[in-house]
Amino acid sequence: MASTLRLFASLLLVLIFAGPGLAQTVNVYTAWPESLSQPIFKAYTAKTGVQINFLRLSTGELVARATAEKNNPRADVIWGAPGDGFAAAKEAGIIEPYKTANIDKIPAELRDKDGYYTAVSRNTLIFMSNAKLLKEKGLKAPTSWNDLLDPVFKGQIQTADARTSGTALTRILSIYYAFGKDEEKAIDYQKKLHKNVQVYTKSGGGCTVPASLGQTMVCIAHMPDAMEAKKKGYDVVVSFPKEGVAAVIEGVALVKGAKNREAAVKFIEWTFSKEMQDLLDKNDVYMLPTLPGASIDADVQALMKEAKLLPVDLEWVGKNRKRLVDRWINEVIRD
Amino acid sequence: MVVWAAVLLFVLYPLGRLLVLVFWNEGPSLDAVRGLLGDWTHRAALVNSLVLAALVGVAGTVLGFAFALLAVRGSLPTWLGRALDAVVLLPLISPPFTAAIALIFALGPRGLISYHVFGLTNVSIYGLSGTFLSETLTYFPIAYLTLKAVIANIDANLEDSAFSLGARRWRVFRTVTVPLAIPGIANAFLLVSAASLADFATPLILAGTKFPVLPTQAFLQITGLYDMRGGAALCFLLLVPALAIFVGQRRWIESRGGSYVTVTGRLGAATRIKSLSPIAITGLGVLCGAVALLVLVCYALIAAASLVKGLGADNRLSFVHYAHVFSGGLKAVRDTLIIAVLCMPVGGLFAVVLGFLVARTEFPGRRALEFAAMMNYALPGTIVGIAYLIAFNDPPLVLTGTAFILVVCYVFRYSLAGTRATMAVLAQIDPSLEEASASLGARRDVTFRRVVLPLVRPALLAGMTVLFIRAMTAISATIFLVSLSWSLVTVRILEGITNLELGQASAFSMLVIALVYLAVVLASLAMRKLNAGSLGQAGSLLGE
Numbered sequence: 001m002a003s004t005l006r007l008f009a010s011l012l013l014v015l016i017f018a019g020p021g022l023a024q025t026v027n028v029y030t031a032w033p034e035s036l037s038q039p040i041f042k043a044y045t046a047k048t049g050v051q052i053n054f055l056r057l058s059t060g061e062l063v064a065r066a067t068a069e070k071n072n073p074r075a076d077v078i079w080g081a082p083g084d085g086f087a088a089a090k091e092a093g094i095i096e097p098y099k100t101a102n103i104d105k106i107p108a109e110l111r112d113k114d115g116y117y118t119a120v121s122r123n124t125l126i127f128m129s130n131a132k133l134l135k136e137k138g139l140k141a142p143t144s145w146n147d148l149l150d151p152v153f154k155g156q157i158q159t160a161d162a163r164t165s166g167t168a169l170t171r172i173l174s175i176y177y178a179f180g181k182d183e184e185k186a187i188d189y190q191k192k193l194h195k196n197v198q199v200y201t202k203s204g205g206g207c208t209v210p211a212s213l214g215q216t217m218v219c220i221a222h223m224p225d226a227m228e229a230k231k232k233g234y235d236v237v238v239s240f241p242k243e244g245v246a247a248v249i250e251g252v253a254l255v256k257g258a259k260n261r262e263a264a265v266k267f268i269e270w271t272f273s274k275e276m277q278d279l280l281d282k283n284d285v286y287m288l289p290t291l292p293g294a295s296i297d298a299d300v301q302a303l304m305k306e307a308k309l310l311p312v313d314l315e316w317v318g319k320n321r322k323r324l325v326d327r328w329i330n331e332v333i334r335d
Numbered sequence: 336m337v338v339w340a341a342v343l344l345f346v347l348y349p350l351g352r353l354l355v356l357v358f359w360n361e362g363p364s365l366d367a368v369r370g371l372l373g374d375w376t377h378r379a380a381l382v383n384s385l386v387l388a389a390l391v392g393v394a395g396t397v398l399g400f401a402f403a404l405l406a407v408r409g410s411l412p413t414w415l416g417r418a419l420d421a422v423v424l425l426p427l428i429s430p431p432f433t434a435a436i437a438l439i440f441a442l443g444p445r446g447l448i449s450y451h452v453f454g455l456t457n458v459s460i461y462g463l464s465g466t467f468l469s470e471t472l473t474y475f476p477i478a479y480l481t482l483k484a485v486i487a488n489i490d491a492n493l494e495d496s497a498f499s500l501g502a503r504r505w506r507v508f509r510t511v512t513v514p515l516a517i518p519g520i521a522n523a524f525l526l527v528s529a530a531s532l533a534d535f536a537t538p539l540i541l542a543g544t545k546f547p548v549l550p551t552q553a554f555l556q557i558t559g560l561y562d563m564r565g566g567a568a569l570c571f572l573l574l575v576p577a578l579a580i581f582v583g584q585r586r587w588i589e590s591r592g593g594s595y596v597t598v599t600g601r602l603g604a605a606t607r608i609k610s611l612s613p614i615a616i617t618g619l620g621v622l623c624g625a626v627a628l629l630v631l632v633c634y635a636l637i638a639a640a641s642l643v644k645g646l647g648a649d650n651r652l653s654f655v656h657y658a659h660v661f662s663g664g665l666k667a668v669r670d671t672l673i674i675a676v677l678c679m680p681v682g683g684l685f686a687v688v689l690g691f692l693v694a695r696t697e698f699p700g701r702r703a704l705e706f707a708a709m710m711n712y713a714l715p716g717t718i719v720g721i722a723y724l725i726a727f728n729d730p731p732l733v734l735t736g737t738a739f740i741l742v743v744c745y746v747f748r749y750s751l752a753g754t755r756a757t758m759a760v761l762a763q764i765d766p767s768l769e770e771a772s773a774s775l776g777a778r779r780d781v782t783f784r785r786v787v788l789p790l791v792r793p794a795l796l797a798g799m800t801v802l803f804i805r806a807m808t809a810i811s812a813t814i815f816l817v818s819l820s821w822s823l824v825t826v827r828i829l830e831g832i833t834n835l836e837l838g839q840a841s842a843f844s845m846l847v848i849a850l851v852y853l854a855v856v857l858a859s860l861a862m863r864k865l866n867a868g869s870l871g872q873a874g875s876l877l878g879e
Contacts, residue, residue: 027819033830038663053819056830060558065815067563068724074736074818088561155444155459161544163559198444199461199543209837213646215444232645325560329376333544 026263027074028054029062031081031166032250036224039283044270050263058203059085059166066094066255073257076264079120079271082166083249086117087318095253098265102272102291109311110249110290119249120271121280121287124307125170126245128208128226131235133217141239142218145178145189153196156217158207160200162328167204167222170248172324173317177310178243190332200333212236223300227286244308250287338689339700342707344732345747349722350710356725357567377569380547384532385576387467387548392528394471398626399478399523400516405619406479407486421852422627425634427476428851430808430825432832433844434473435540437633438465440640447636448629461543469537472630474530478523480801481756484793485519486512488763504612518762522755528580532573533715535811549573550715554811557717570718577713578706634848641841656842664827664843671824672850674741675806682746683753683799687791690757691783695766711744712751716811719748724815736818744812749805753798760794761787800858807851 030037034056041052057065059081066075066089078089089095090112097115100106110119127148129141133156142148148157160168172190179185198216201207207219208226212234219226226238252271258264270276277294280287286300296304358364402423406416426434441448443460459465489512497507513520535550542548549569557566640646644653660668692698693705711719723744727734734740768790772782788795810825817823824843831840 033836034663034827035836055817055819055822056826057814058558060561061814063561064557064563064721065724067561068721068815069728069735071729072733072735074728092561161555161559163555165559202539209832210439210443213440215439215446233649234645322560330374334375 024049024260024263025051025053026260026267027076028052028079028267029066029075029077029081030054030056030079031059031062031085032056032079036283036285037080040276040279040285043276043279044267047275048266048270050267052267054079058164060164063088063092063094067092070094070256073255073259075255076258076260077252077254077267079252079267080250082123082170083117083119083251083312083314084166084169084317084321086112086251086253087314087321089253090114090116091318094256096256098254098268100269100272102269105292106272106290107292109247109314112314117251117253118272119290120252121250121285121290123170123248123250123287124223124245124304124309125167125174125248126221126223126226126303126307127239127241128211128219128221128229129237129239130211130214130217131237133214134237137217139217141237143239143242145175145193145241145243147241148196148218148220149189149192151196153218155196155198157193157196157220158198158201158210158216158218159220160204160206161202162200162325164202165204165206166248167220168200168328169317169321169325170204170222170246171220172328173246173248173312174241174244174310176324177246177312178241187327187331190328194332223303224286227284227299231284238303240303240307242308244310246312247309248312249290249314338685338692339704341685342704342747345743346707346711349719349726350714352726353567353718353722354571357564357571376547377549377552377572380549380552380569381572383463383546384549384573387463387470387538388528388532388576388580390467391470391474391531392524394467395475395527395531396478396482396520396524398471398475399480399482399527400520401619402475402479402623402626403482403486405616405623406483409616409619419623419627422630423476423479424852424855425630425848426473427480428804428808428855429634429637429844429848430810430828432536432540432810432829433637433840434633435469435537436832437637438469438472438541440636441629441633442468448632461541462546463542465541466538466546466548469541470531470534472626472633473534473537474527477526477530477752480797481523481526481752481759482516482519484756484797485516485522485759485763488760489515504615518759522759525580526752526755529577529713532577532580533713535715535717550717550811553715554717557721563721567718567721570715573714574710577710637841637844640837641845643838646837653838656838657846659839660842660846664824664839667822667824667827668846670738670821671807671847674738674745674821674823675803677738677742678745678749678802678806679799681742682750682802683795685746686750686753686798686802687757687788687795689750690754690761690791690794691787693754694758694761695769695787708747708754709751711748716748716809716813717815719744720812720815723812735816736820738821740816741806741813741821741823744816745802745806745809748812749802749809750798752801753794756794756797757791760791764790796858800855803854803858804851807847 028041037054037056041054044050045052055075062078062081063085066073066078070093073094078086078095086095095116099115100118103111103118106118110122111117127142134141137152139152159171162168162172175189176183176186179189205221205225207216208221208229210216211219212229226236229236230238252268254261254264254268272291274291274294277289277291279285280289281295281297284297286297288296288300288304402419405411406419411419439460440446443449493515494507494511497511502510533550535554538546538548538551539554542551549572553566553569556562556569641656642652642654643650644655689708693701723740724735727740734743769782769786772786777785808825810823810829813823814826814829817826824847828840828843831837831843
């Protein structure tokens with residue numbers, strides 16, 4: 001017994017010191033699913049030999065974690081998370097300004113004006129409907145925000161919870177901009193929409209499985225979620241509201257006090273090279289590149305022709321995010 | 336004292352750091368708490384959490400008792416007993432999200448049972464009913480494991496005496512069997528309610544916005560509103576009911592203390608037990624069979640999802656998901672196994688020593704120690720994870736990024752089952768056994784090793800098994816503690832579930848379930864070999 005204990009004690013001691021290795025590495029926190037982020041990180045390692053250690057967390061968990069680690073940061077770069085997460089990160093003082101050499105090529109609405117974060121890619125909200133269920137009820141895929149208020153969709157819509165999901169914020173913003181920035185009208189619309197919602201899911205992509213399997217008819221989510229479902233062979237239809245959706249970004253930022261700052265900066269530079277930006281298409285990420293001239297997926301491009309993207313004022317979102325979410329909690333979902 | 340120091344460092348210190356975060360805003364301040372109580376969702380969440388915990392506690396304990404009774408007293412054929420055990424263990428040993436998702440597959444809109452068997456189209460699984468059902472299914476095995484050990488430990492001669500005095504079956508059951516099992520029942524209720532109170536994974540998926548509960552709200556507050564102070568404050572609200580359950584349970588057992596001694600060292604020849612009539616056994620069998628069938632269907636769906644290309648879309652047999660698990664996912668599997676194996680001896684021993692200290696010795700601060708040691712269990716994992724992250728990321732003690740922090744987190748969070756089992760077993764053992772050892776001149780540590788340890792082996796085994804299971808399946812606390820160098824399978828499963836990688840998540844889940852089964856079987860085999868016969872029926876804790 002005693003010798004076994006001693007063995008375990010020494011094993012534990014070894015493990016205490018078994019932290020990250022010393023070879024040239026960049027430590028990355030990302031909100032992107034591994035299936036999207038890992039191939040990109042691998043491409044970088046193949047090109048430079050620099051190892052990317054990454055951890056995948058939901059946006060909220062990512063910010064909470066980086067904030068708790070503020071005095072002794074574990075990550076060097078936050079790569080691939082929605083813009084509002086970066087707005088929160090900026091406020092929490094966990095990222096520092098860094099301007100990539102290509103900064104002038106990136107359109108101004110795709111980056112923070114103080115240079116704290118820059119968009120890796122653009123993302124867009126979509127309606128994803130189960131084709132079989134639509135057919136059963138003799139319906140067409142919704143093409144307007146108002147279509148979703150039809151009683152036939154009662155208990156047949158799933159979308160994300162605004163307290164956890166960046167996708168939900170995109171939805172709230174989309175409605176706000178679609179209703180001409182009239183906040184009262186937007187809240188009023190959401191109250192009506194709420195009556196048709198079956199459940200609000202924790203993650204932005206949480207409704208894609210139910211919609212794919214026919215547990216719900218419509219899912220309001222992001223483009224990559226829907227395109228993944230399509231690629232897997234599920235019979236789903238992607239449509240856009242004609243009033244438009246908010247154009248949101250997925251960003252990258254340098255962590256304040258990053259331990260591998262030099263390697264981190266090089267990795268951020270590579271993010272805005274044409275080589276990386278082309279990978280978004282090549283790897284089927286189903287988002288739009290932010291570097292003008294990078295290639296775009298043919299399916300996405302065809303779909304995007306129907307989409308009406310409404311420009312988002314990131315500064316305004318940063319200041320009003322909490323109020324919008326609070327109103328959603330206290331007015332929209334309060335039965 | 337080593338135990339105190341450990342509890343101080345790994346339970347109280349992180350919570351203290353968190354308290355400071357909540358109540359210190361350039362001076363003592365209550366603004367974080369005040370802000371919360373004004374919010375309707377938080378008030379509703381407090382009430383809902385309590386209602387849910389009570390309902391799940393009662394239902395889980397009743398179900399666990401029924402299963403335990405059937406298993407121990409039902410004179411089932413060995414194979415059936417084992418099969419029942421295997422099914423019952425499923426929800427306990429699968430990652431938390433898996434049970435909820437499987438239930439949606441089975442009973443949700445267009446679910447296999449609700450739609451394809453019964454043709455219902457407008458089933459509502461989200462809200463109280465779904466959360467209640469899923470949590471009961473997930474946590475009743477805890478009650479089952481606890482109660483099975485206790486019922487098996489009841490000396491059949493006591494029931495026999497009652498029969499020979501002319502009592503009928505129901506009367507014996509009511510006045511002998513149940514009262515003897517009461518420490519176990521109270522214990523089971525506490526464990527199940529506390530598990531429900533702290534569970535955030537199930538409500539996250541099934542509760543929706545209509546039925547907010549505290550742990551989920553705390554999680555949402557931290558991760559969704561980037562408000563760590565508010566989230567931490569919400570968690571402290573949870574401490575109140577957790578404390579109430581704990582104190583109530585202790586009081587109740589002690590007020591009837593002394594009358595549950597069933598292992599006296601004079602165990603007579605075991606007689607055939609007849610306290611269940613054939614009709615009662617049939618009734619129990621039908622109830623337990625139905626529950627087991629539901630569990631089985633849920634997990635068959637998960638198994639199916641892991642073996643086809645895309646469930647519902649492309650139902651062709653395919654091993655791509657397993658191929659992924661054994662290539663890209665191998666590191667997570669290896670990391671998880673190392674950590675789980677490390678947890679077992681450390682946590683098992685900690686649990687037994689703590690249980691013994693609390694149940695059998697007198698020292699100042701005994702109650703405080705017992706309470707402090709269970710705090711990490713009662714609190715939602717999210718908050719424990721955050722507290723650990725805050726406390727162990729900076730000097731003096733930097734542990735983040737290592738496996739050590741994960742091991743410590745599991746040991747101090749999930750040893751409670753072992754501690755409780757030890758106390759329940761000890762409550763049935765006459766202290767005169769230890770006194771005899773002491774009067775023969777044995778020192779305290781010798782008595783502990785030679786007398787107590789062999790007697791509490793079932794509890795030690797249960798404690799270690801629960802630890803291994805939890806280390807393989809838990810997620811809420813450790814999602815903040817996994818690091819760039821140490822990752823966990825459960826995190827990969829959660830990722831799979833949220834990213835439409837259903838097949839992959841299912842394949843990972845199946846692997847976890849298989850590994851845990853293997854461990855459980857090995858543990859009980861080893862146990863049987865170690866002390867053949869000396870344990871009597873208590874050795875049957877895990878289905879042997």
